Amino acid sequence: MTESFPKRSLPRTDAAEQASPNSAAQTVAQTAARMLAEIEAGGEEAALAHARKLDGWQGEIVVPDDAIEAACARVPADLRDAIDWAHENITRFAEAQRATLTEMEVELRPGLFAGQRLLPVAAAGAYVPGGRYSHIASALMTVTTARVAGVPQISAVSPPRADAPAGVPDAILYTLKLCGATKVLAIGGIQGVAALAFGLFGLPKSDMIVGPGNDYVTEAKRQLFGRVGIDMLAGPTDVLVVADATADPHTVALDLVGQCEHGPNTPVWLVTDSPALAEAVAREAPACIAALPEPNRSAAALAWEGLAQIITVPDRAAMVAEADRIAPEHLHVQAADLDWWKASLNAYGSLFLGPEATVAFGDKASGPNHVLPTSGAARYTGGLSVHKFLRTVTWQRVAPEALPRLADVTARISRHEGMEAHARTADLRLKRG
Template sequence: MSAPMSAPDFIKRSAAHAVEQDRALSDSVARMLAELETGGEAVAQRMARDLDRFEGDIVVSDEAIAAACKRVPQKLKDDIAWAQENIARFAQAQRDSIRETEVELRPGLVAGQRLIPVQAAGCYVPGGRYSHIASAMMTVTTAKIAGVPHIAAVSPPRADAPAGVPDAILYTLNLCGADRVLALGGIQGVAAMAFGLFGLPRADILVGPGNQYVAEAKRLLYGRVGIDMVAGPTDSLVIADRTADPLVVAWDLIGQAEHGANSPVWLVTDSAELATEVARLAPLCAEELPEPNRSAAKAAWDGLGEIILCKDRDEMAAEADRIAPEHLHVQAADLDWWKGRLCCYGSLFLGEDSTVAFGDKAAGTNHVLPTSGAARYTGGLSVHKFLKTVTWQQVDHRALPRLAAVTASISRFEGMEGHARTADIRLARLGQNS
């Protein structure tokens, strides 16, 4: 009988603990959604005025988008196009990996599957403290490759943007193929897509990251519409052994901590020397950032950063699987072993030359990923989220006798006589027609 695995040591432990769902926030979001569903566009416009201080046009016109595109510097356009091509090519590879299927299970019994895109997708593009160009690419491009006929996008309006939505985001949405753009954020933006306001079709699915109000609105609407996931604060874990560069590791942790004070980061290592040096360097890296990034990174590192010392790579892998991070970065020897062993993560970054920021912005894999341990049971946004895998079947006289008899037998054992009769009548009709 093998000895139980020892628990890892915490060189630095999180000062914060998980909190229960904020009931006041949930109740507030529910009230706002109900008001928006009843009052429609007038309520959405009032909320835009009250919450975002925005009184411009909610629907961004084609002319405004064209003007915004002209204002975007060519270098930024080229960079966005390069990244968007990577995202589109990876999404296309995902789409090509699944196919429609038809199989004759028994003589005369044919079954199959079809891949049908949803008819309308709603993409939320954050635009508060940061202008998330990348989120526009990740959501709209992926829906487009999946074949969604109508793609709407909403983004919070900003006073410094001529059309409400920043020029670079409008350029990106236009490049990626959004059919309609609204200068509308928060709960009212989510509601506009879900309820079909401002000329939008009602969304079949809502995707994209957002703040806690956006996440709660999506959670409450789930069931009436599909959603990509219920997302919490972004998180990131680095696995590093003695071969890793402590400064690179420290920057990879702090680079993700700048998302906000509620963004956890972890270092899992089997090297006490590396752990000690990263603990020394990480606060120094945070100090180098400009504000408000500096304060956000320092708060996240101080309150939620952890350094976990394990005895070997098996314990390191087990600890990473337990945490199930959104982003998992391996800076250790034998990358093939890690790729084959690890199983709970949103996206995996292998080797020192990879970094989470590459996946966040331009490498091609999607950055809309499961957080808060949800990587134990789901992956991130992909073309699969926009496709319905539906099944069909067709039966002829060769398969009918046995199929009807088995169905009637199982149905009667279950006590479902009506089901059995639907099989019986077909068997009787077959006998009459033979």
Template sequence: MTVLTSAPDFIKRAAARSEDADRALTSTVAKLLAELEAGGEAVAQRMARELDRFEGEIVISEAAIDAACARVPQKLKDDIAWAQENIARFAQAQRDSLHETEVELRPGLIAGQRLIPVQAAGCYVPGGRYSHIASAMMTVTTAKVAGVPHVAAVSPPRPDAPAGVPDAILYTLRLCGADRVLALGGIQGVAAMAFGLFGLAASDILVGPGNQYVAEAKRLLYGRVGIDMVAGPTDSLVLADHTADPRVVAWDLIGQAEHGANSPVWLVTDSPDLAREVARLAPIFADELPEPNRSAARAAWDGLGEIILCADREEMAQQADRIAPEHLHVQAADLDWWKARLRAYGSLFLGAESTVAFGDKAAGTNHVLPTSGAARYTGGLSVHKFLKTVTWQRVDDRALPRLAAVTASISRFEGMEGHARTADIRLEKFAPLR
């Protein structure tokens, strides 16, 4: 628990936001999921026609993917491959850090753990306003490195894409190892993976970012299937002291604000001069962006951007822990101190040489991260999400008498006589003379 030692000053404060649940959204998504589960592929195809204005093939053929790959410029292919290799290498390092275990707790009592990949994963790749090549890499690559046998991907169809999904996304999905790709977005795309429509294996877990309808569909399906997290709008916080360059800080804030009008960004600093200069520069930089990025960034900055002035670096760290941002970028002296001190973030970017965009696109760490303060209790997408850590045990006659007696004693104290008798019968059958 973070205990704030004093109240900071707000140089710029976000507009008040309602915390009420969006009951209308939940009701709409629940209704459509029920229709999709009952009606299956026919309903999904109807929704694709009505919502995406898409009349093409839902299941993208290998021949169509071949043609799409041929149209991707070689320079872009090389860049995607370079980034994908970083992501795969980091995911493999995570996987290599995990081990199956066997330990003899007492003579004759052996317990262990296994790491078993889920059998089918569904990856949502956003494709509305932006074509998210990076999301394809982050989700499919990580699932494949974890050892998932069947990985499906869906992405919203676009009218300018010959195969329905942009060529570069199809190239990326093939490079990363997706087993099947659907030109299907929104709730119907999520449902196709969850329910096993269009020849997909029903997903054990659904991962990947999306709009509010995608996020709500995943939330409502959670329990029947696993999900990476309940995601809200992306958010980013910069911790900066007097050593920081206000131009760099302002661009880092605006660069993340372009995600959308509902994407909060924060500057937390102990430098009044830096705070004032960033407040001046940020709207100017937002206005330099092309549309629709300009309007999105300006709306996010004007409505949700905050600048918080603190007394010292400890108070800055307390504010960061309180907010628990998805992305946390430190542009301050003594980076080792910050790395050791900070406790609540999705991903940490240390030093002005780094930037959140590196992690978003190509550095290797995963960009599917907890939002809306969820970094207080969870991390982002990793190979861990696709692996089940399960346990096992074996008992021989050296451990059985004491283990059975203790189990029966505790069970009877709890009032669970049936449990006690399952221990008793083993004493009678397997250790009668002890």
């Protein structure tokens, strides 16, 4: 295996300026711990103080219904149509996922009945990122999925922007209303996550908090995990393209660059058994980046120069092994025999089969959820789905004919473990039976 486009390190500065990743992570963790403690103790007043300082928003935190209606009216009809179309796809896919889980009952032994129920969480919170881009798609993916799962209370928070009349951009407010959010706050960062977790500004306390965010949002979710459920700890987004000699170099290059525009910490990989394709993609990508407008161009250039890798291997079996080792968030196959690749690949957040299935389709509109495991986490977990909002709870019922053997086995195991009280609860049922 060779790497024909190795990583290039970013330039170093002096010791005072060059913080190590560990020290940067420690600073984020300390800031999140301090702010969460302050907001939990000080409630809405503390959250509002942080929001005024960090978000720079002086308007209402809770977006009023009339402001949402006005925002919806301002969204252009063609954009509303696009959002509606994507929402229908995401809803239908989530409904199909929901149908794969069913409640059930089974008679394990004569008179011994057990089963499962599927119960949605009572309240979910969705974090919808702001920042450089206005993430309509994150609102679609998180709130729609919770609604299909049957969650009755779905709160959403999003960082306010000065150019939005209600703080939250019009298109995001339209999307949140369409998808079924019950309340929206114009608040971001750690203070936004805290509002969801602690039930501030009239929100119910969230049982589950979902949605991507920056390092501070992710750290706040990490520190709150256990007190609330979370979808995952998302790192920088990534994509890996596996491509053979049949792939078009320009298409491969643009698909890699498409992910690079997220920012300078975005890793992208091409894994191929064609040295000619590798060289062609390495030539094409800089031209694709140069054709972008700012700030997309600078963001993509930094990611490509710092983290892009083009990896050549001997054959497609080695391509599979390399893709499984990396376990990317998005795995895009641009190669012949798509059925073979679908059956052979094992570690990814979402799989895109064929040159037509660009990652952007999955990110925005095709249906499967775009909240996916990053940083190799696809080796042990999948992405956001209706399952995250559902609790699979079990029940059991014992008829008289099941008691003798069940009580005897329970008492024997309990006494062997030294748990005499457990054994006696079984004995009591046997005597009464």
